[in-house]
Amino acid sequence: LAKTTQPISMDSYEGQEVNITCSHNNIATNDYITWYQQFPSQGPRFIIQGYKTKVTNEVASLFIPADRKSSTLSLPRVSLSDTAVYYCLVGGVGDDKIIFGKGTRLHILP
Amino acid sequence: DTGVSQDPRHKITKRGQNVTFRCDPISEHNRLYWYRQTLGQGPEFLTYFQNEAQLEKSRLLSDRFSAERPKGSFSTLEIQRTEQGDSAMYLCASSSGETIPIPHFGPGTRLTVL
Numbered sequence: 001l002a003k004t005t006q007p008i009s010m011d012s013y014e015g016q017e018v019n020i021t022c023s024h025n026n027i028a029t030n031d032y033i034t035w036y037q038q039f040p041s042q043g044p045r046f047i048i049q050g051y052k053t054k055v056t057n058e059v060a061s062l063f064i065p066a067d068r069k070s071s072t073l074s075l076p077r078v079s080l081s082d083t084a085v086y087y088c089l090v091g092g093v094g095d096d097k098i099i100f101g102k103g104t105r106l107h108i109l110p
Numbered sequence: 111d112t113g114v115s116q117d118p119r120h121k122i123t124k125r126g127q128n129v130t131f132r133c134d135p136i137s138e139h140n141r142l143y144w145y146r147q148t149l150g151q152g153p154e155f156l157t158y159f160q161n162e163a164q165l166e167k168s169r170l171l172s173d174r175f176s177a178e179r180p181k182g183s184f185s186t187l188e189i190q191r192t193e194q195g196d197s198a199m200y201l202c203a204s205s206s207g208e209t210i211p212i213p214h215f216g217p218g219t220r221l222t223v224l
Contacts, residue, residue: 043215
């Protein structure tokens with residue numbers, strides 16, 4: 001399973017765009033990249049998943065360069081309620097266990 | 111609400127007691143996962159079921175831990191002879207049989223061992 005590296009924490013301000021980058025240098029050909037969000041005392045919540053280039057949904061965008069050795073989660077116009085821990089995961093077909101790292105603690109300031 | 115549910119949400123017990131947690135996955139999800147999470151850490155994988163078969167167990171799952179999913183629907187996680195180090199949030203997740211599974215997590219059961 002590919003290991004991921006993320007910043008431990010980030011601060012930003014309301015209304016800003018936040019980009020969280022994740023490194024996964026040994027990603028395998030059939031691996032996908034998945035991001036989760038977790039609020040205190042709650043289970044993680046799926047945000048977005050992608051394989052290459054760009055994926056966008058109503059919550060976020062995911063940018064994946066051609067070499068796929070990193071990915072960037074982009075949160076547009078964040079609010080205080082986006083303060084949470086964000087996890088980047090890498091896994092593919094046949095992976096039975098989804099492995100979480102320590103995540104990035106995002107703190108949104110007013 | 112048709113999401114993953116867990117019961118109880120909180121459990122306080124004394125060291126040495128046995129505890130059992132229940133997880134009800136999203137209907138028709140054939141994959142079920144258990145994780146443990148301590149403060150400041152990401153969720154740690156414990157075990158995984160596909161239908162009623164337990165296919166993967168982490169080395170974190172000592173002999174005091176046992177999980178079952180007898181009919182391929184709900185699952186239970188039992189901890190025998192609890193220790194203070196077992197205090198954590200126990201998370202359950204389920205996913206369907208899609209090629210790249212996307213586990214959907216429940217709210218968790220917070221265990222405190224005194």
